[in-house]
Amino acid sequence: DIQMTQSPSSLSASVGDRVTITCRASQSISTYLNWYQQKPGKAPKLLIYAASSLQSGVPSRFSGSGSGTDFTLTISSLQPEDFATYYCQQSYSTPAVTFGGGTKVEIK
């Protein structure tokens, strides 16, 4: 299985901060990388697909980059509604996809 490692596992940030979350794959996955946002008690929601494409309806302050083994999710100016847990997911080895361990973004 392809292992996905996210860092940090949690972070504290203030409204307006620029936040960067990293996801590393155990092997090259090209750009087969998706990002999801999950709020407490809710299902994950797709934010970014194919490493850098913004899902329709997702605010433009979210962006993704990377290819191969290293990827980043950036929130350019953190908003109150962005406090959540973020997961990366590789689809290179579909159907046997794998998720990262998650990054919890908390209020400082």
Added chain:
Amino acid sequence: QVTLKESGPALVKPTQTLTLTCTFSGFSLSTSGMRVSWIRQPPGKALEWLARIDWDDDKFYSTSLKTRLTISKDTSKNQVVLTMTNMDPVDTATYYCARIAAGVNWFDPWGQGTLVTVSS
């Protein structure tokens, strides 16, 4: 509008078989390329992919759980069913179903999830 909703027992006993149903609307699983997966999330932990069924009835399972899982579909009812045998307390989790549209490789949207607790 595409929606999915999971249903099933909230509590099962160890060694029992779990049966979950995903009822969806807004798409047809007979449409070429359409797929539905099951994913679970233990409390406070990360997401784990379990199984997938395709429009052409191809079925795929997590390697680690393959012997315990069965996925099926009823196209006329717009439902996908997942069974998991020999349930154990470590299988306590929220179970989600999610769509994978034709030509893409991401989950969107997801159902709301259903929490299953395994306890005697």
